[in-house]
Amino acid sequence: MSGHVVPIKTYLLIFFALMVLTAATTGAAFIDMGFWNTPVALAIAATKMILVVLFFMHAKYTHGLTQVVILCGFFFLALLVAFTLADELTRHWGPQPTSWSAMNAILLHAKLLF
Amino acid sequence: MSDAAVHNDHAHAHPPGFAHQFETMDQQRESATMGMWVFLVTEILFFGGLFGSYIVYRALYHDSFEIGSNLLNIRFGAANTIVLIGSSLTMALAIHAAQAGKKAREQMMWLLLTIILGAIFLAVKFTFEWTADYHEHLIPGFGFVVRPEWHAAGPHVPIFFCFYFFMTGLHALHMIVGIPILLVMTWMASRNKFNADYNAPLENTGLYWHFVDIVWIFLFPLLYLVGGRWGTH
Numbered sequence: 001m002s003g004h005v006v007p008i009k010t011y012l013l014i015f016f017a018l019m020v021l022t023a024a025t026t027g028a029a030f031i032d033m034g035f036w037n038t039p040v041a042l043a044i045a046a047t048k049m050i051l052v053v054l055f056f057m058h059a060k061y062t063h064g065l066t067q068v069v070i071l072c073g074f075f076f077l078a079l080l081v082a083f084t085l086a087d088e089l090t091r092h093w094g095p096q097p098t099s100w101s102a103m104n105a106i107l108l109h110a111k112l113l114f
Numbered sequence: 115m116s117d118a119a120v121h122n123d124h125a126h127a128h129p130p131g132f133a134h135q136f137e138t139m140d141q142q143r144e145s146a147t148m149g150m151w152v153f154l155v156t157e158i159l160f161f162g163g164l165f166g167s168y169i170v171y172r173a174l175y176h177d178s179f180e181i182g183s184n185l186l187n188i189r190f191g192a193a194n195t196i197v198l199i200g201s202s203l204t205m206a207l208a209i210h211a212a213q214a215g216k217k218a219r220e221q222m223m224w225l226l227l228t229i230i231l232g233a234i235f236l237a238v239k240f241t242f243e244w245t246a247d248y249h250e251h252l253i254p255g256f257g258f259v260v261r262p263e264w265h266a267a268g269p270h271v272p273i274f275f276c277f278y279f280f281m282t283g284l285h286a287l288h289m290i291v292g293i294p295i296l297l298v299m300t301w302m303a304s305r306n307k308f309n310a311d312y313n314a315p316l317e318n319t320g321l322y323w324h325f326v327d328i329v330w331i332f333l334f335p336l337l338y339l340v341g342g343r344w345g346t347h
Contacts, residue, residue, distance in 0.1 A: 005210065005213045005214055006206075006210065008207065008210060011203060011206050011207060011210065012203075015199065015200075015202075015203040018199045019196065019199065022192065022195050022196060022199065022334075025334075025335055025339065026188065026192045026339070028339075029188070029335075029338075029339040029341075029342060029343045030343045030344055031344065032342060032344045037339075037340075037342055038340060041335035041336075041339050041340070042332075042335065044335070045331050045332050045334075045335050048328075048331045049328050049331055049332070052202065052324050052327060052328050052331070053324075053328070055206075056202055056203075056205075056206045056320075056324045056327075057320070057321055057324045057325075058147075058317075062144070062147055063144045063147070063148070065144075065148060066144065066147055066148045066151055069148055069151045069152055069155060070151055070155075072155060073151070073154065073155035073158040073159075074158070076155065076158070076159055076162075077158050077159060077162045077165075080159060080162050080163070080166050081162070081165070081166045081169060084166045084167075084169075084170060085169065085170070088170045088173070089173075
């Protein structure tokens with residue numbers, strides 16, 4: 001016998017926790033929490049994901065190298081979102097050019113074009 | 115003649131399913147698991163493109179996304195979440211049956227249950243939800259009708275529905291790919307291919323199926339719940 005075998009009781013417990021969290025997130029959508037609705041929904045989803053990854057997908061019991069690969073996946077996703085938002089959220093910071101000549105004027109003024 | 119005898123001894127020293135390029139059964143198992151996770155990392159980024167652009171467009175058209183979200187049927191969304199997580203449980207139990215050295219019949223029973231739950235999910239998605247969306251003119255490109263009660267947010271509601279159909283569509287496509295794989299696993303289980311020592315195909319199928327489950331775990335709040343339901347029902 002090799003490899004870790006997760007007892008059935010653990011699987012049932014995780015399934016029960018996932019059901020409770022599903023009910024919680026659905027219920028939370030009917031309560032007006034203002035700004036907090038989305039963070040709460042995402043926190044519950046992240047908790048569910050961690051339970052599935054650790055127990056259903058056996059990440060808790062797997063080799064350290066595989067665990068690094070799993071973390072890499074989330075790291076690359078964070079990079080993808082962070083760099084997209086770094087562009088998207090800073091677009092209104094500077095003056096907005098309406099034409100190519102207007103853009104040249106802005107770049108000349110900012111001493112980015114010589 | 116003696117060579118053949120030695121070769122025969124050699125073959126019997128290894129458990130069935132053990133490939134000669136690996137040192138140990140553990141190493142073979144870990145290689146298969148890590149290889150599958152490398153594939154799943156690419157899958158995370160595949161869906162990540164959609165999730166990333168969802169974030170950008172929801173920030174741009176916040177009100178339109180709330181209106182769109184509230185037009186989805188939360189009952190079907192929640193029911194499908196339960197069905198899909200249930201299918202993840204049966205998948206985990208199928209792998210457990212193999213790992214614990216249970217009979218092929220038990221492995222097959224859990225696999226077939228997983229397939230049935232997956233099929234129920236797809237049936238609800240396509241026949242109840244998408245069909246209703248079509249009749250309510252909510253499919254962009256297929257006679258989408260912007261309603262006057264949406265006021266200024268109206269013109270951008272189709273953007274939410276583009277995300278809804280592409281995200282749930284790509285997710286459903288993954289399930290449509292997953293079900294034939296599960297059928298192959300059921301067939302392999304019926305031929306007694308899996309046991310306590312060798313069950314990598316089953317384990318990797320499980321990793322894929324659980325990944326698809328996780329995608330839905332995020333799609334459900336992002337599509338069905340973000341609108342806030344307190345004012346609508």
